[in-house]
Amino acid sequence: MLLDDVLGQAVLIRRLPGQWSVTTELNIDVTRPVPADGQLVAVTASPVLIDDAGGLARAEVRDVTGRCLAVATTWARFTPGVPAEVVDPPELADVIERGRCLADLLQVHLGDAGGLRLPPRADLGNPQGVTHGGVLLTLAVMSAEQIFLGRGLDVASVRVTYLRPATGELSFEPEVVHQGRSLGVARVDVRNAAGALCTTATVTLRSPVGAVARPAQG
Numbered sequence: 749m750l751l752d753d754v755l756g757q758a759v760l761i762r763r764l765p766g767q768w769s770v771t772t773e774l775n776i777d778v779t780r781p782v783p784a785d786g787q788l789v790a791v792t793a794s795p796v797l798i799d800d801a802g803g804l805a806r807a808e809v810r811d812v813t814g815r816c817l818a819v820a821t822t823w824a825r826f827t828p829g830v831p832a833e834v835v836d837p838p839e840l841a842d843v844i845e846r847g848r849c850l851a852d853l854l855q856v857h858l859g860d861a862g863g864l865r866l867p868p869r870a871d872l873g874n875p876q877g878v879t880h881g882g883v884l885l886t887l888a889v890m891s892a893e894q895i896f897l898g899r900g901l902d903v904a905s906v907r908v909t910y911l912r913p914a915t916g917e918l919s920f921e922p923e924v925v926h927q928g929r930s931l932g933v934a935r936v937d938v939r940n941a942a943g944a945l946c947t948t949a950t951v952t953l954r955s956p957v958g959a960v961a962r963p964a965q966g
Contacts, residue, residue: 776885801825804822831876
């Protein structure tokens with residue numbers, strides 16, 4: 749979610765007056781596990797290309813020692829008009845109880861097969877009333893991780909394409925593309941209540957352990 753925000757701003761600040769920016773693709777390559785102990789991470793982003801249609805931006809995530817944790821890019825497209833919610837933000841409900849894990853915070857339940865449903869949540873939307881692209885990516889990763897649970901694989905990359913606005917109740921439908929000993933690939937489709945495809949994500953997981961040489965046959 750942090751990457752989506754920072755990358756989006758790198759394109760948004762270069763738009764012409766009277767335009768807005770929407771993300772069409774978000775890609776993340778993970779180089780090291782993101783720390784889960786509460787330490788700060790820094791994200792920096794800069795535009796690579798800005799033209800009349802939109803732009804491409806690139807970002808890096810680094811820990812407190814300066815080590816690179818992830819590299820990301822986003823494609824965004826400019827649209828006419830600035831959402832009214834940007835000028836006059838709506839009031840949101842009080843912050844919900846955080847719970848013990850991210851699934852609790854997002855109020856979702858992961859099934860054994862990785863499928864999940866996200867109820868309508870105004871607080872997880874962007875100024876246009878669409879579910880935040882970072883939330884969609886995060887849940888797609890959670891869905892993919894569930895179907896490879898216990899196989900010793902870590903998330904290596906995520907490729908997300910945003911096809912139409914994701915609003916209302918959303919379902920996340922994972923499918924195994926490849927399942928090996930050192931590499932796993934899953935596709936996660938996100939559909940709205942009408943069954944229309946809103947987002948599709950490809951999540952690749954890899955083993956952090958290198959290949960073990962087989963003993964020579966004597």
